[in-house]
Amino acid sequence: MKYCFGVDIGGTTVKMGLFTTEGDLLDKWEIKTRTENGGEAILPDIARSLQEKMEEKKIKELQMSGIGVGVPAPVGSDGIVKNTANLGWGYKEVKKELEELTGQRVKVGNDANVAALGEMWLGAGKGQKNMVMVTLGTGVGGGVIINGKPVVGAHGAGGEIGHICVNEKETISCGCGKKGCLEQYASATGIVRLAKERLAKDEAPSFLREGEVSAKAVFDALKEGDVVAEEIVKEFGQYLGHAMANVAVIVDPSVIVIGGGVSKAGEILLKYVEKAFKEREFFANAGTKFVLATLGNDAGICGAAKLIL
Structure with missing residues (x-):
């Protein structure tokens, strides 16, 4: 053995x-x-x-x-x-x-x-050779697999999906020093930021006004039919879905795997990301599937x- x-x-x-x-x-x-x-x-x-x-x-x-x-x-x-x-x-x-x-x-x-x-070997991407994985945690990490091998790049920075610029008008800096990175909107901390900005906009009733705002609280409120929470998740989904459409047109994955702490929200998260992806997808990427990671830690x-x- x-x-x-x-x-x-x-x-x-x-x-x-x-x-x-x-x-x-x-x-x-x-x-x-x-x-x-x-x-x-x-x-x-x-x-x-x-x-x-x-x-x-x-x-x-x-x-x-x-x-x-x-x-x-x-x-x-x-x-x-x-x-x-x-x-x-x-x-x-x-x-x-x-x-x-x-x-x-x-x-x-x-x-x-x-x-x-x-995830490609033993998890959600099993049997696939061309795959993108996005991990939504404190930040946004990414991995790109082409023909069964990770894309490393010239400086070891291949697949840094969290630092795609998704908002040219952003004034606040990301942890990396640049502005408007995906990580600023699609990470757990990014979702909290979107939620706080939305809650400050008006007095619309929401479960999110009752306790501490977290990414989990936003998705829990969404599952209860909270209208404000849905607006927040829709915005998050647009940032992530549009970014994934941009990635797909370059690497053409058969599957996009979403993992990290935020993915614990489950299938409901995929619905909003897929909808936004479809708004922007290139016709040749139309068969790209979204799945939740299965291997966890x-x-x-x-x-x-x-x-x-």
């Missing part, structure tokens, strides 16, 4: 999975991401944890196909990260360092690209494992 590890490095925890090369997840666990001192402990901690798992499962090095790693930053095909927002790393030769620490073959990718690969470890295979 041959095995591989999938490692998903996040700002708070590192998720890890032990897989067979056929795609069976045998075990999963996580450790704390120690970001202090420039994140110097992260890779040694991972190497130690993987070694302990091999000893626990009595797996020999000869049985290992390698380690795939997802990192929350642009990553070059050489496995080098130039900078990270929340790991403490500046320039980091992730592939080289982890290979030296473990004695195993290592492949590294951007976390959103890797999650997309996971396991998408990263699954895609990381697929990366090494």
